[in-house]
Amino acid sequence: MLKNYIKLAFKVMLRKKYFTFLTLVGISFTIMIITITAAFIDQIVGASDTEPNRGRTLVLKEVFLMKDDRGRPDEVSLPFLQRYITTLRTPERISIYRDGGYVSARNGVPRAHRLKYSDENFWSITNFKFLEGRPFDARQVKNASRVVVISEELKDYYFGEGNAAGKIIELFGIPFRVIGVVKSAPLLSDAGSDAWIPYTADPAPVPPPAEWPTIHGQYKAMLLARSGEDAEKVKAEIDARMRKIVPPNPQFTSVKANALTALQHFAKVRNSDPDPDFAQLFTALFACLFLFLLIPVISLINLNISRISERAAEIGVRKSFGASSSTLAGQFIVENIILTLTGGLIGVILAYLFSDALILMLNAFDPLFQISFGQFILSWRVVAFCIGCCCFFGFLSGVYPAYRMSKMHPVNALKGNNL
Amino acid sequence: MIKLTDVEKVYRTSTIETMALSKVNIVINKGEFVSIMGPSGCGKSTLLNIMGLLDEPSSGKIEIDNTLISGYADKRLAHMRNQKLGFIFQSYHLINDLSVVDNVEIPLLYRKGVSGSERRKKALEALEKVGLNSRTKHYPNQLSGGQRQRVAIARAIVGNPEIILADEPTGNLDSVMGEEIMNIMLQLNKTEGTTIVMVTHDENMANKTERVIRFFDGRQVN
Ligand SMILES: Nc1ncnc2c1ncn2[C@@H]1O[C@H](COP(=O)(O)OP(=O)(O)O)[C@@H](O)[C@H]1O
Numbered sequence: 155m156l157k158n159y160i161k162l163a164f165k166v167m168l169r170k171k172y173f174t175f176l177t178l179v180g181i182s183f184t185i186m187i188i189t190i191t192a193a194f195i196d197q198i199v200g201a202s203d204t205e206p207n208r209g210r211t212l213v214l215k216e217v218f219l220m221k222d223d224r225g226r227p228d229e230v231s232l233p234f235l236q237r238y239i240t241t242l243r244t245p246e247r248i249s250i251y252r253d254g255g256y257v258s259a260r261n262g263v264p265r266a267h268r269l270k271y272s273d274e275n276f277w278s279i280t281n282f283k284f285l286e287g288r289p290f291d292a293r294q295v296k297n298a299s300r301v302v303v304i305s306e307e308l309k310d311y312y313f314g315e316g317n318a319a320g321k322i323i324e325l326f327g328i329p330f331r332v333i334g335v336v337k338s339a340p341l342l343s344d345a346g347s348d349a350w351i352p353y354t355a356d357p358a359p360v361p362p363p364a365e366w367p368t369i370h371g372q373y374k375a376m377l378l379a380r381s382g383e384d385a386e387k388v389k390a391e392i393d394a395r396m397r398k399i400v401p402p403n404p405q406f407t408s409v410k411a412n413a414l415t416a417l418q419h420f421a422k423v424r425n426s427d428p429d430p431d432f433a434q435l436f437t438a439l440f441a442c443l444f445l446f447l448l449i450p451v452i453s454l455i456n457l458n459i460s461r462i463s464e465r466a467a468e469i470g471v472r473k474s475f476g477a478s479s480s481t482l483a484g485q486f487i488v489e490n491i492i493l494t495l496t497g498g499l500i501g502v503i504l505a506y507l508f509s510d511a512l513i514l515m516l517n518a519f520d521p522l523f524q525i526s527f528g529q530f531i532l533s534w535r536v537v538a539f540c541i542g543c544c545c546f547f548g549f550l551s552g553v554y555p556a557y558r559m560s561k562m563h564p565v566n567a568l569k570g571n572n573l
Numbered sequence: 574m575i576k577l578t579d580v581e582k583v584y585r586t587s588t589i590e591t592m593a594l595s596k597v598n599i600v601i602n603k604g605e606f607v608s609i610m611g612p613s614g615c616g617k618s619t620l621l622n623i624m625g626l627l628d629e630p631s632s633g634k635i636e637i638d639n640t641l642i643s644g645y646a647d648k649r650l651a652h653m654r655n656q657k658l659g660f661i662f663q664s665y666h667l668i669n670d671l672s673v674v675d676n677v678e679i680p681l682l683y684r685k686g687v688s689g690s691e692r693r694k695k696a697l698e699a700l701e702k703v704g705l706n707s708r709t710k711h712y713p714n715q716l717s718g719g720q721r722q723r724v725a726i727a728r729a730i731v732g733n734p735e736i737i738l739a740d741e742p743t744g745n746l747d748s749v750m751g752e753e754i755m756n757i758m759l760q761l762n763k764t765e766g767t768t769i770v771m772v773t774h775d776e777n778m779a780n781k782t783e784r785v786i787r788f789f790d791g792r793q794v795n
């Protein structure tokens with residue numbers, strides 16, 4: 155029966171070209187925007203091939219000097235992390251790292267690149283795919299070896315097609331030996347970069363800030379909990395450590411540091427809140443999503459209702475020859491879902507194409523910093539989410555018109571009255 | 574086959590009440606070809622719709638195959654229509670979005686356990702019976718009135734119903750085409766023994782059937 159409905163749906167779609175076109179335009183545009191938004195959020199918070207453990211990876215990137223309940227967040231210093239965080243016992247693994255960048259010049263054209271400074275644990279918490287070579291190890295970090303891991307895009311930029319391992323690139327005028335080439339992480343992921351070097355080999359260390367140099371700096375820590383539930387234990391251990399710290403100045407009452415998953419970092423509405431509320435943002439996002447879907451849903455409901463009289467004779471015929479009201483309602487709902495699903499697939503494809511256009515635009519806007527196309531990754535999760543949205547949308551816009559249609563009296567339907 | 578006892582139908586709107594049928598008693602026997610005649614507005618279509626379980630009488634009883642149809646839920650009525658009845662309408666009522674053969678398949682769509690290929694086969698057989706096997710992939714609006722009505726007949730007979738109800742099947746056709754349609758129905762009645770009830774305005778057509786029931790103003794007059 156379902157197979158028939160589907161076949162019929164396509165037939166009706168093809169015969170009603172104008173209606174189909176109008177509907178598909180509305181839906182595919184909506185789904186395109188949802189897909190792109192969802193893809194951005196997914197890259198920021200979701201697990202990926204490079205970061206499969208995101209659900210149990212906590213990132214600590216700010217510390218609060220508290221005055222009673224209020225505090226101002228600031229980035230964390232290396233000594234602070236080394237003293238209070240890398241010595242934690244509950245996490246399975248801990249890595250310290252910081253973000254930076256450098257500018258290269260080839261043929262007089264400057265180009266900016268992302269550069270990460272990290273320890274060896276960074277590579278075992280993340281799961282970068284090495285196309286060449288290997289990551290730096292504990293010994294190289296200890297010895298401040300001048301070695302660098304680069305992304306495949308950076309390899310292409312410097313060396314083109316050939317191998318890069320063993321070759322030299324210059325960072326801040328200092329030669330670094332390439333020891334590994336990795337596949338790129340999604341554009342917006344926290345672990346992603348163009349180049350990674352041991353943090354000990356920092357060729358241009360940033361001087362510590364004048365205020366509270368033992369606490370504030372530029373570093374952050376990645377803490378891999380043993381499991382998703384264990385993350386709470388890690389947080390509790392951090393809280394316990396922080397309570398023991400005597401603030402550097404009596405004007406502060408305590409020190410606070412939050413280790414949060416990527417999802418929680420994204421969801422906390424205000425950066426300055428030491429006790430963030432995670433539900434707000436997602437409630438707001440889903441409300442937006444719903445409102446955003448509501449516009450095409452309502453217009454599709456309207457279109458469908460306006461077509462009831464057009465399809466009255468069909469309803470009458472089908473009822474005369476043995477279709478029950480529920481069968482007919484089912485048929486119309488399936489028809490509608492097929493229609494919206496088709497629109498959704500077009501929307502996802504459009505999103506894919508549009509993301510390339512978006513990258514082209516960003517690249518044109520900022521020629522110094524070039525994003526590569528391979529970095530905008532549409533995960534299956536996002537595609538599934540958008541297809542789910544479509545089904546929901548098709549169901550929502552189909553139910554009421556289908557109910558109205560199926561309840562038509564066959565005699566009136568055959569006469570063409572939509573009573 | 575069909576038995577109506579004291580059937581009445583009243584249409585009520587906010588302003589007027591129309592007595593479309595009053596105290597109708599009719600028995601249609603198995604294998605009969607009966608025509609119903611009468612002036613416009615006398616309740617012929619109403620009667621046929623009630624026989625076809627498309628409409629409910631205001632009072633009275635309908636029996637089909639010695640089963641009293643009363644208080645049936647929508648699903649059960651739909652099932653009855655699907656199994657026992659075939660309709661032919663004056664204005665054909667084909668679905669323009671579907672090809673000829675897809676139109677003919679419709680009754681089988683609502684029958685359990687009929688595979689796609691079986692449906693197609695039966696639809697083509699039905700189209701062959703009405704002499705339209707060369708037009709199966711056409712769409713209704715590419716056909717003449719007579720051809721459309723033949724498609725409608727194929728649709729009515731595809732599920733081998735015991736009863737065919739035809740409401741002025743030749744009403745929109747010229748006499749030559751009307752004759753063709755009439756011959757197909759006569760043939761069907763003779764060879765397959767299908768019970769046919771036909772509403773018509775045409776005395777010539779009515780005279781070819783076994784029995785004529787005449788109506789005037791919602792009442793049987795003979
Ligand atoms: N849905 C309806 N509402 C009100 N009156 C109706 C309705 N259908 C039919 N009638 C009335 O019932 C009477 C019989 O109609 P109908 O059975 O269509 O006549 P016929 O088919 O013999 O021309 C007519 O007076 C018609 O106006």
Ligand SMILES: [Mg+2]
Pocket residue numbers: 617618619740
């Ligand atoms: Mg009539």
